[in-house]
Ligand code: ADP
């Protein structure tokens with residue numbers, strides 16, 4: 174099958190979160206299964222043109238009152254199979270993408286021209302196919318920045334090479350929709366009829382994700398449980414009605430994890446490797462983690478780890494909240510160590526710095542680091558994710574693979590991937606709670622720490638159970654293929 178992925182992020186080129194991991198890993202897995210996969214992303218300022226190949230001649234993209242001209246660069250996606258590589262195309266437009274930041278900067282979190290930047294990007298996907306004379310059977314768009322791809326296909330582009338092309342939209346995070354003033358609408362070059370029929374209209378604003386939801390042939394989000402949650406008014410971010418309307422075409426497909434990158438048996442970023450038969454390396458990683466964070470090197474103390482974007486979605490308000498929420502009490506009252514790696518909203522970064530100064534067993538590292546993230550997954554005993562909502566979540570799956578027991582709020586993909594500890598039978602792979610309150614977090618961490626000191630054999634068994642879970646992308650990619658097939662062969666009902 175010929176598949177073109179359109180995304181604003183893809184590792185190793187541009188990443189703000191799990192979207193980037195998911196897009197590249199899915200593309201690679203589909204290529205390994207023998208499919209012809211291409212991927213298109215913007216060429217942001219940080220992506221070195223020197224490492225890419227320029228495709229000769231500029232490309233015109235019809236937007237606004239005329240055409241915007243851009244260059245196209247290409248390379249093979251790192252990690253893709255040599256015999257059938259995924260080709261990546263970079264849309265290079267200096268005015269739109271030649272700046273720091275993917276969606277914005279700390280001082281301007283959502284660039285004013287984002288509706289234009291991503292309208293242009295979505296339209297460029299079609300021009301790219303014409304330029305390389307290659308037409309996909311499936312156009313697979315990811316999140317709001319590429320959500321206009323299905324819209325353009327349905328309203329105008331489904332002709333010539335695209336006559337039989339179908340579109341799929343994956344929602345990685347319903348909390349970000351691309352809602353802008355409809356003053357930007359003219360730039361799409363669509364008519365006002367389409368503003369309503371394509372589903373852009375959102376209380377007099379223009380909602381890009383909503384239009385994608387109405388226009389894509391098939392839709393999915395990144396876990397079955399989140400697919401259900403998003404159809405409720407409580408968690409639908411005002412698009413629950415649109416998703417219920419599309420329910421027959423809307424599914425949940427769990428992300429996988431990249432088992433080459435995230436595997437304690439082979440992880441080259443770790444001081445010591447380990448596996449279920451020989452866990453001694455995990456203790457060495459714990460020692461290295463304590464050293465890295467300047468913690469007392471006591472092997473007997475449980476370590477709670479966290480790696481996260483510091484933003485409301487991740488539940489940090491209840492944990493580090495204005496009154497020091499539960500993290501302060503947890504570290505004050507319990508015999509443990511707590512390490513965090515994260516970056517994000519300034520208020521939270523400040524709280525963390527302040528907490529680190531007050532507690533000797535709490536250490537936070539503000540910033541982004543692949544190396545330290547691997548060390549936390551390997552060296553910690555528990556991994557905390559108190560998410561307010563979580564479409565899928567990758568870190569709980571990394572934790573399970575590394576024998577690090579997750580402590581999670583039972584929501585979205587967390588509820589699909591972790592099962593709760595049962596004190597009598599010892600079953601389960603993690604510790605779970607329902608309410609996003611400081612006391613629920615406090616009590617559940619307390620429960621896990623109690624089990625660590627008093628039910629150690631059960632905790633060790635849980636670690637091994639987690640390491641045996643299958644979160645391979647092969648399983649997920651096959652479900653995507655089923656979705657593509659169903660879009661290509663519409664029912665005759
Ligand atoms: P989201 O995409 O909502 O942030 P996910 O759990 O799907 O959540 O993915 C987050 C990804 O980003 C994971 O691969 C995680 O390890 C990584 N990550 C987040 N913050 C950091 C950080 N400060 N340093 C290193 N990796 C990080």
Ligand code: GLC
Nearest residue numbers: 190191192345563564565566
């Ligand atoms: C989003 C979600 C996260 C998910 C990731 C990849 O960023 O917040 O839960 O794992 O996308 O699909």
